[in-house]
Amino acid sequence: MANHSHGEHHIIPASLLTKTFLILLGLTALTYVTAQYMHLGALTIPVALAIACTKAGYVVANFMGVRFDKPIIKVIVGGIMLFVVIFMTFTLLDTTTRGTVFHEHSVSAYAKNYRDSLNQVPERVKQTEGTLLQVTKADSLAASAKTGVVDSTAVPADSTK
């Protein structure tokens, strides 16, 4: 049981550190050239992200030493990467596929179709909205008269006394 071994930290060789640093500088130049001088269009962000992920991978593996670290640290690193991907993916699945009721610049085809259908029948939409508003207001007034509970949004301020 007397395994109190001191000084058994893994020492990452300096040559590997230098090599990693040079690769990181090279990848920085690469991301600069691809984003600034090559016109990749829709691929610009995926390419930049791929290079950034590679760079981050080199820092995590060699500079932070996760490559040589305990399995539990690898699990933590893998776990957080998974959660960031879930966070990003599921948020974008929502926000990029919403209708145009809330956001006029939505990119989804569904949203565009919905906007077109609204433009075709503006009167009917306005009519429906107006009716809905009136019904809601009348309902809340009737409800407050019945129960004695005052709905401040429906009744004028001076009549609340």
Add this chain to the structure above:
Amino acid sequence: MAHAVSHDHPPHLQHHFVSSDQQFDSAKMGLWLFLVTEVLLFSGMFVAYAVYRTWYPAEFTATFNTLAVWAGAVNTIVLLTSSYTMVLAINAIQHGDQQKMIRYLLITVACGLIFMIIKSIEYSSKIEGGVFTFLQIWNPHGHHYEVLNSVPHARQFMNIYLVMTAIHGSHVLIGMGLLLWCAWQGKKGRFNAEYYTYVENAGLFWHLVDIIWIFLFPLLYLCR
């Protein structure tokens, strides 16, 4: 057993740990769990970036066209260099060379300082151009920024840039403080090849700050 443990009990070993290794691994794992929360903090902002970018691609890139690419590029190289000198500092103390460690730590702090100076040059140009939303300034003028008057929601997108870089910048400042403290403790002779937990953990924090910038640089300054 207890006798054997207390016999070769190094001064840095706290009584509730079995060994130096266990103490080191516990501290390191705790720091990694803290880094997880840091990644979540920043990923929230990256998600905000992604959502607004997909909603308003043209206006978004028009706003980010006004950012200074040279500043972002130089700062990337500065931070990568600082990460390199950081691992060299740890390498030095692993070989028991405390003086070399202090030297590399101070170079790392100097890189952080250069980063913050360039950042403040950027920010002061934003104040002059009237696009520094932190001070409720929104009056884009001058040949560089006046185009933002015709970009819808430009203020919102400039806010995304400012908040992301400011929170990252505050991490650089905190990291510089931690490294200075490590250098000071090293000067007092606290660290050696067996015990350098604080330097290791400050280094991990510093690398995380570097990684965040690795993503911020292309997404803010280049993709437009």
